[in-house]
Amino acid sequence: MTASSTGPERYDVAIIGTGFSGLGVAINLRRLGLDNFVMLERADAIGGTWRDNVYPGCAVDVPSVLYSYSFAPNPDWTRLYATQPELRAYTESVVDRFDLRQHVRLKSEVAEADFDDEAAEWVIRLTDGRLVRARAVVMGYFSLHTAAIPDIPGRAGFAGPQMHSSAWDPAFEPEGKRIAVVGAGASAVQIVPALARTAGRVVSFQRTAAWVLPRGDRPIPPAVRTLLRRIPPLRLAARGFVFTFLEALHFAEFHPSLVRLYARICLAALARQVPDPEVRRKLTPDYSFGCKRPMVSDEYYAAYARPNVDLITEKIIEITATGLRTADGAHHEVDAIVWATGFHVQDSIARFPDFRTSTTSTREKFGRDGFTAYRGIAFAGLPNLFAVTGPNTALPHTSQFLAIEPTARLIARTITHMRDNAIRRYTPTESAERAWVTRARELLSTRIWSTGGCTSYFIDPTGTNTLTYPGGTWTLRRDRRNLRVEDWQRDG
DSSP, X not given: OBOOSSSOEEEXXXXXXXXXXXXXXXXXXXXXXXXXXXXXXXXXXXXXXXHHOOOTTOBOSSOXXXXXXXXXXXXXXXXXXXXXXXXXXXXXXXXXXXXXXXXXXXXXXXXXXXXXXXTTEEEEEETTSOEEEEEEEEEOOOSTTEEOOOOOTTGGGOOSOEEEGGGOOTTOOOBTOEEEEXXXXXXXXXXXXXXXXXXXXXXXXXXXXXXXXXXXXXXXXXXXXXXXXXXXXXXXXXXXXXXXXXXXXXXXXXXXXXXXXXXXXXHHHHHHHOOOHHHHHHHSOSSOTTSSOOEEOSSHHHHTTSTTEEEEOSOEEEEOSSEEEETTSOEEEOSEEEEOOOEEOTTXXXXXXXXXXXXXXXXXXXXXXXXXXXXXXXXXXEEEEEESSOTTOBOTTSOTHHHHXXXXXXXXXXXXXXXXXXXXXXXXXXXXHHHHHHHHHHHHTTSHHHHSSOOOTTBOTTSOBOSBOSSOHHHHHHHTTOOOGGGEEEEO
């Protein structure tokens, strides 16, 4: 890092965010001998997802053995599906293991950035007015980043506490209270059963039923953890088994027999755990398994068999001071509201910092071209700008680590390629971006997400899948091996 007494700090790379995406890029930059980088974190602590999400029942939704970097395994997970405190602790351990804390700047939220053509640097403006200059910028965020709360009349007048699942109030005491949970996605599947154990009443408002697979969670005995720690091949075998099992979910995208099999597994669990036929009917999806990300839980369906849990499928039309009114005229009195309503995804760009050049910007580009990127990692017309989990990089069937790790490595290799070849400006060509996006979306248009009869955050208003990777994990890994320098244009 260099800085004058009055000017901004200068770096080779600025990484925005300290979640697993940003940390993965930082680790790979250090491995490749590039140490002049900064990690800009808007919060007062590192961590990303597992710092922000502290709601009751918060846990990973893939087996823990696969939820880590392959080069930094954790043999000490205490459960098959690790809970938030352990995931947060793993994040901290990675930062210390790879000596990244020295690069982190907390309370450094990015407001916007402009590309200085003469210096070939991004000038990053933080919300407190500070400036940071960097030759390359890596966005360690995307998609599931900005909370979405529906604009229901009267919401501001509710007298009790209300909170989004990603902004849980740790001082909130649910014991004995009547709590509305709005939403039926990944966080609701964990929150509803967790609250049902202590709350006086849980009123679950469901717009669309979810397919929920049993997850078979259980503690990992200390003896097994010792074996995993002492015998690395055993740990690799366990990781490989889980990888193969989850990869089978990917084949459900284009094998109708597997779609039917997974649906039967979900419906069998529903039949076992929910005796009331009317409640079962409401919890049965009316779309194909797989066209929304499948949920996993051993407790979600069973929660609706508890006497203190109500399932409401009528549309919420109004929030009053004391509850929620639905389209059938019923008024549901509650003491608190939990918004398990997900995030701004397809409309997220306007809520991100704008990166501008003399001819375009991220907001202009996405407004013109849609939610697109070259291989999901870089943007035609926006030099030296990268994203780890950009458009069409999600792997809904498995651990996102399996996309983050090879993508972070590819981005770090691209940046060091710029350094080693004295490249000042590097951007994918418009033709390369257009060709990759066209191939990806043509393939995705034939998959279950577009043909299964549901809407999801994967799909934009035109019916285009802008988030999912067009293949399985092996395909993504193979794609990330090569820089493909012929797809880039350089200056300098």
